[in-house]
Amino acid sequence: MSTTLSPSIRPPSRVRKTPFVFRPVSLLVVPGFAVILLFFVYPAISILTRAWTHFQAPQEGGWDNFAWFFTEDVNITLLLRTFGVTLLVTVITLILAFPFAYLMTLVSRRWLVVLTTAVMLPFFTNYLVRIFAWVVLLQDNGVVNGALSAFGIEPFHMLGTTFAVTIAMAQTLLPLMILPLYSVLQGIDRSLLRASESLGASPAKSFFRIYLPLATPGMLAGSVLVFVFGLGFYLTPAILGSPQNALLAQQVVTQVQDLLAWGRGSVLALVLLLVTFALLAVAMRFSRNTVSSAYGIR
Amino acid sequence: MSADRKTRGAGLSLRRLAKSYGPVHALKEVSLDIAPGEFVTFLGPSGSGKSTTLNLISGFQDVTSGEILLDGTVLQDVKPHKRELGIVFQNYALFPHMTAGQNVEYSLKQRKIPASERKTRVRKALESVGLGGYGDRYPRELSGGQQQRVAVARALVFEPRVLLMDEPLGALDRKLRQVLQLEIKRLHRELGITFIFVTHDQEEALVMSDRIAVFNEGLIEQVGTASELYENPATPFVAEFLGETNALKGSVQSIGSNLLVHGATVFRTDGADENLPAGPAILFVRPEKVRLLTEAKPVKEHEDAVYGVVRETVYMGSLQKILVTNEEGATVTVLEATGAPLPAIGSRVGVAWNINEARIISTEQRSNSAKNDEVVSI
Amino acid sequence: MKSMEKSLRRSSPSVGRILLAVAAFLIAAWMIVPTLVIIPLSFSSSEASFVFPPPGWSLALYENLSGGAWRDAALNSIKIAAVVTVLTTILGTAAALGLDRSKFPGKGLVTGSLFAPLIVPTSILAIGIYAVFLNWKLNGTFIGFVLAHSVVALPMVLVSVSSSLRVFDRNQENAAASLGASPLTTFMSVTLPQIRSGVVTGAVLAFLASFDEVVISLFLASPRLQTLPVLMFSSMRRELDPTVAAAAVVVFALAAIAIPIVALIQTRNHHVR
Secondary structure (H helix, E strand, C coil), rough: HHHHCCCCCCCCCCCCCCCCCHHHHHHHHHHHHHHHHCCCHHHHHHCHHHHHCCCCCCCCCCHHHHHHHCCCHHHHHHHHHHHHHHHHHHHHHHHHHHHHHHHHHCCCCHHHHHHHHHHHHHCCHHHHHHHHHHEEEECCCCCHHHHHHHCCCCCCCCCCCCCCCCCHHHHHHHHHHHHHHHHHCCCCCHHHHHHHHHHCCCHHHHHHHHHHHHHHHHHHHHHHHHHHHCCCCCHHHHHHHHHHHCCCHHHHHHHHHHHHHHHHHHHHHHHHHHHHHHHHHHHHHHHHHHHHHHHCCC | CCCCHCCCCEEEEEEEEEEEECCHHHHHHEEEECCCEEEEEECCCCCHHHHHHHHHHHHCCCCCCCEEEEECCCCCCHHHCCCCEEEEEECCCCCCCCHHHHHHHHHHHHHHCHHHHHHHHHHHHHHHHHCCCCCCCHHHHHHCCCCHHHHHHHHHHCCCCCCEECCCCCCHHHHHHHHHHHCCCCCHHHCCCCHHHHCCCHHHHHCCCCCEEEEEEEEEEEECCHHHHHHHCCHHHHHHHHCCCCEEEEEEECCCCCCCEEEEEEEEEECCCCCCCCCCEEEEECCCEEECCCCCCCCCEEEEEEEEEEEEEEEEECCEEEEEECCCCCEEEEEEECCCCCCCCCCCCEEEEHHHHHHHEEECCCCCCCCCCCCCCC | HHHHHHHHHHHHHCHHHHHHHHHHHHHHHHHHHHHHHHHHHHHECCCCCCCCCCCECCCCHHHHHHHHHHHHHHHHHHHHHHHHCCCHHHHHHHHHHHHCCCCCCHHHHHHHHHHHHHHHHHHHHHHHHHHHHHCCCCCCCCHHHHHHHHHHHHHHHHHHEEEEEEEECCHHHHHHHHCCEEEEHHHHHHHHHHHHHHHHHHHHHHHHHCCCCCHHHCCCCHCCCCHEEEEHHHHHHHHCCCCCHHHHHHHHHHHHHHHHHHHHHHHHHHCCC
C-alpha cells in the first residue's frame, strides 16, 4: 500500500515493516541479475571454492592451501609489499588530491569544467595507454633518463622496479581520490571559516580546526577507494614491475596461468577479496557516520 | 576585561568608504557615524551595498578607499581575527562538527581562557539566550530558532563591543522572527554594546533600530530614526521602500514652489519642501492618510483630492483597502479602519488627503532611484 | 552575494591562492602530460622499438594499424563493445528502474551482487570467468567476450541510471497517470526524457568498459579472436611492436571524445557555491 506512494511520503520502513507486496515492476531486475548471477556470481564462487578442491603436491586436501599461504615466507612478503605499495600510493594521491580538489571548490564554473576535464581525462584513458606511456618515459633510454642525464645525473634502471609501479599507480588512481574528496569539500560552507576568524582564530588555525575536520569524510572515502582499487591492480605491476616484486593480484594470475595452481591462486584471491570487503565495510560504516554527523544527513 | 568594556559599546565611523570589483562599484561612497551603544540597521534591497559594508567592517573584504574607525582607531588594517567584532552570520555558520556548547566555547579557547572560566561563561551565554541545558546538542539537533540563538550566544560570549548581524532572521518564519526581534532588542538593552543589523525587511528595521541607514545602489540614501524616515523621506526610494505609499508623478513648474502639476491637477504641500527645483517630481502620501470622500464629508480647504474609478477593494481584517485609478492612470490606495461600507468596484469616487501629509520629492537629483516612469502605488 | 564572492576572488588573488593554482596546474600536468608522449611516438618512422624522441616522422604505424591482425582486433573490439553497449544499456536501465520501484525479499543481496563487479578485482573476475567458460566452451568466442564484458559494463549503466532516477520526482508519473497516460506511455514520454542523461552516460561508460577491458580479455582471447587491448598488451610485453603507439592514440582519442560528454552532464548537475 504505502509502497505505491512517492518516496517522500513513504513512512520510515524500519519503524513499521510493510508486508511484502509483489509488484510486476520488480521483474525488470531479473534479466540483468541473471547475467550477473551466471557470469559473475557463479564464476566467482566456483573459483573461490577451488581453494578447497585443487591442490599441488604434496598438499592433499582440506585447508592445505591455506596452510601453504601462511607458512611460505614469500606469501607474507608479497602481502606486506602489496600493502606497502598501496599505502604509499594512497598517501601520495591524498597529498596531491587535496590542493587540487580544494582549488576546484574556489574557481568559477568555467574553470571548474577545465579542472574536471583534467581529472576525467586520465580517469577515462585506457589503463594500457597510460602504462604504455610510462614504459616509453621510464625505459632505460627513455625521456626521464634523458632529462636526468641532461642535468648530469646518471641514468638508472626504472622499468621493472617498484618505483615505476608506484608512480604509475598513483597517477592512475589520483582521480579516484579527487572526485570523492571534491564532493565533500564543495559541501563545506565557507562562511564557517569566516565565522571562525570572527571568533578570533587565525586563518591557518581556522583551516585546521574547522575545515580539515569537515573534510575528513572525503579524505577517508577517497583513501579507501584508492587503497581498495590499488590492492587489486594487476596490469600496472605486470607491465611496469617485475615478477620478483610482484603484487598480490598479479600473483593470483601467475599461480593460475603460469603454474596452473588453481587452489593456491584461489587462496590468494580469497585473501585479496576478504581484505577488500573488510576495508569497504569498515569504511562505509565509519564514513557514513562521520558524513552524516557532519552534515545532518540521516 | 574591564567592567567598562562590558557595559559600553564602541563607536564606529565609516569615512567615504568605497568598494569596487574592477569596474563594478559595489559601494560607491558611504559615510556614517555610529555612536557607542547604538542600534543601527542597514536596510536595503539585495545588491544595495549593505552586506558589502558589513563585510568591509568585519574585514572579509578589502576596502578600496576610505576609512573605518573603531573608537577613533583605524580598523581596516587589522586582520579579521584580531578585530574583536561579534558576528552573527546569515545562515548562522555554526560549526556542524561541534556541539552548541563547543561552538560557544570556540572564541574563548582562541583567547586562551582557562577551562573553568570557559565553562561558566558558555553556560551563562547559553542561558542568556534561553538555551541553558542545550550545550550538548549538535546544531543539526536544534531548530532554526535555536540555532539562531546559539549563533548569537557564540558571537557575544567573548564580550565584543560591537555586534554585527547579517540578515540573522532571514531563514525563519514570521512568528518566530517577531519573537526573536524582541529578544535581540532586549539583549541590546541589557548589554549596552553597539549593534549593527543588516536586513532587507523594512518592517524588521522599523521595529528594532535606534537609527536606520537606507542603502540603495551602493549609497546611503538617508539615515534617521524610523519615524523620520517614514514621515520625512528624503528620496523617492526611501519613500517607496519603507512602508506602503502612494506615488503621484508630475512636475514642479518653477523654482521655489511647492506645487506639483499632475495632469490637470495641481497638488500642494504645507511648505516644508519649499526649495524644490523645477522639473520632474513625485508626490508621496501614505495610504492611511488618504480618505474616501463622501457626501457627508466633502473635500476641505486644506485638502487635495483625486477622482477616479474604484478598481479593487480588499478586506484585511482590522483594515480595508480601496484602490482608485484616476484618468491619468495613477492609482491611489486608501487604507482605512474596517466599518465604513466599501464602494462598488467600477463606481466613481473621490479621495483626499490633508496637504500636511503630502511630500513632494524631486526625481532630478536621484534620477536612478525612481526608475519607474509610471505613477505607482506600492 | 554569490556573484560578489566570485568577483571578490577575482579582485584579490592572495599569495596562497596563486601557490594553490600553481600546485593544481602541476598536478593536472602530471595527470595528463605523460600520456601525451604516445602522440609523437605514433608518428615515428622507426619500426624498431619505442624510440623517443622519434628519429623521423611517418604514418607507417598507422598503416600497420589499418591492416592485418591490428585491424581485425580493432574491429572485434568495436563490434563487441557495440553489442555490449546495447545489451547492458537496456538491461541496466531496466534493472535500475526495477530496483528503484520495488521492494522484495533479498533486495539488498541482489543490489549488492549487481554492483559487486565494480569492486571485485578484475584479476579474480578473469580467472573465474576463464574457468567457467572453459567448461562452457565460451573461451575465444564472440558471445563469450560479450557476456564477460557485460559483467563489467552493466554496473556502469546501473550506477549512472540509478543516480538520475534518484533526482527524478516520481509525482510526475502520478501526474501523467492522472492525465490518462498508460504506464508505458508515461515511461516513454515523462520518465525516459528526464533520465536520459543518466542513460546516455551509462551507455558511454558501458562502451568504454568493454572497449578498454584488458584482463578478462587476456584470458578469453584465442589466436583467432583477439581484441585491441589484448594485442596492445602482448606487443608491449613480448613482441615490442611499435604499432601499439598508434593503437594507443586511437584508444586515447576515444576517451577524449567521451569526457566532454560526461563532463558536461556532470557539471550540469553541479551546484556552484
